[in-house]
Amino acid sequence: MSVAVVGAGAFGTALAISLARKGPVTLWARDPANMAEARENTARLAGCPFPEPLILTGDLAQAANAGILLIAVPTQKLRGFLEANKILLASKTLVACCKGIELATGAGPVTVVADVVPNAVPAILTGPSFARDIARGLPTALTLACADDKTGQHLQQQLTTANLRLYRTTDTIGAELGGALKNVIAIACGTAMGAGLGESARAALMTRGFAEMQRLAAHLNADPQTLSGLSGFGDLTLTCTSEQSRNYCLGLSLGQGTRFNPNTTVEGAATAKAVHLLAQESALDLPITAAVAGLLENRLDVATAMRDLLARPLKEE
Ligand SMILES: NC(=O)C1=CN([C@@H]2O[C@H](COP(=O)(O)OP(=O)(O)OC[C@H]3O[C@@H](n4cnc5c(N)ncnc54)[C@H](OP(=O)(O)O)[C@@H]3O)[C@@H](O)[C@H]2O)C=CC1
Numbered sequence: 001m002s003v004a005v006v007g008a009g010a011f012g013t014a015l016a017i018s019l020a021r022k023g024p025v026t027l028w029a030r031d032p033a034n035m036a037e038a039r040e041n042t043a044r045l046a047g048c049p050f051p052e053p054l055i056l057t058g059d060l061a062q063a064a065n066a067g068i069l070l071i072a073v074p075t076q077k078l079r080g081f082l083e084a085n086k087i088l089l090a091s092k093t094l095v096a097c098c099k100g101i102e103l104a105t106g107a108g109p110v111t112v113v114a115d116v117v118p119n120a121v122p123a124i125l126t127g128p129s130f131a132r133d134i135a136r137g138l139p140t141a142l143t144l145a146c147a148d149d150k151t152g153q154h155l156q157q158q159l160t161t162a163n164l165r166l167y168r169t170t171d172t173i174g175a176e177l178g179g180a181l182k183n184v185i186a187i188a189c190g191t192a193m194g195a196g197l198g199e200s201a202r203a204a205l206m207t208r209g210f211a212e213m214q215r216l217a218a219h220l221n222a223d224p225q226t227l228s229g230l231s232g233f234g235d236l237t238l239t240c241t242s243e244q245s246r247n248y249c250l251g252l253s254l255g256q257g258t259r260f261n262p263n264t265t266v267e268g269a270a271t272a273k274a275v276h277l278l279a280q281e282s283a284l285d286l287p288i289t290a291a292v293a294g295l296l297e298n299r300l301d302v303a304t305a306m307r308d309l310l311a312r313p314l315k316e317e
């Protein structure tokens with residue numbers, strides 16, 4: 001079955017470059033003109049030329065001729081994009097390639113796809129990978145989650161490449177939660193590092209952040225094993241420790257008190273607010289998420305957030 005990537009940001013472009021190394025793939029961009037001339041996405045992924053089998057288009061109908069569509073637009077834009085194009089996308093296999101929780105509804109990307117295009121088969125591709133690493137052909141392993149295992153097996157075969165190895169699960173809730181929540185914890189870790197609190201503090205935030213991820217996952221009936229895999233623990237490790245991560249860098253600038261470019265895609269910012277709301281509604285204790293939401297909404301400063309976390313009642317691990 002043919003494959004198209006819809007959304008030519010850093011991640012969509014990287015996936016298309018990777019897939020084009022094994023066969024033709026279509027990449028849809030809202031504004032392909034510059035990329036068509038340069039055969040490179042100079043705005044979002046400079047220095048990664050398009051392989052010859054990559055077909056660039058600005059015509060979504062052309063991309064929608066493919067049976068499998070990888071949708072690589074940010075989570076908060078996903079519903080609007082699907083609503084605007086749901087007739088073209090009907091009955092397709094739609095693989096969400098984004099990491100977040102929708103602020104307006106508390107839903108993850110798979111749920112959003114199923115809501116808006118109910119006759120499509122929804123799936124999600126998530127896990128530890130920087131777009132530039134994928135585009136360079138560096139070894140990467142990701143999670144492909146699809147509730148329908150037969151479709152999941154097919155997607156796993158179609159989307160695995162020589163350097164991009166996919167593992168499969170039917171637990172879409174666990175996979176989307178891992179990818180969404182690790183970004184929130186990465187903001188917390190960046191903040192701690194930016195404020196000079198040290199690597200021991202970061203390790204504590206990663207570990208207790210992982211406990212929060214598992215708590216919310218259990219509440220939403222996800223499989224705890226999924227959270228221990230690439231989409232949870234794996235991506236948490238990558239994102240909380242690398243300055244290639246935009247979520248981590250937003251945290252760094254919060255900790256340092258420096259300006260951050262507001263046009264950067266930072267999924268964890270809206271997700272922190274969405275998850276904090278969910279936790280309040282369900283009386284779930286997610287203190288690191290609450291602290292990140294408080295920092296982003298200017299209700300807390302870094303010193304107070306850290307003091308509050310350390311002053312919480314002592315408990316068993
Ligand atoms: N970058 C990375 O390393 C990785 C990113 N991801 C995930 O991929 C997702 C996308 O991130 P990334 O590619 O990095 O983001 P970018 O900021 O690089 O690009 C976002 C893309 O979304 C497009 N877009 C925004 N709004 C709309 C809309 N309403 N309709 C159609 N297209 C729209 C933009 O189009 P335009 O260019 O025309 O503005 C752009 O192509 C995120 O969820 C992120 O977490 C996952 C793994 C790795």
Ligand SMILES: O=C(CO)COP(=O)(O)O
Pocket residue numbers: 099127128129130183235238239244245246247248265266267
């Ligand atoms: O999801 C990612 C790595 O797996 C990319 O992280 P950022 O969105 O923080 O850059």
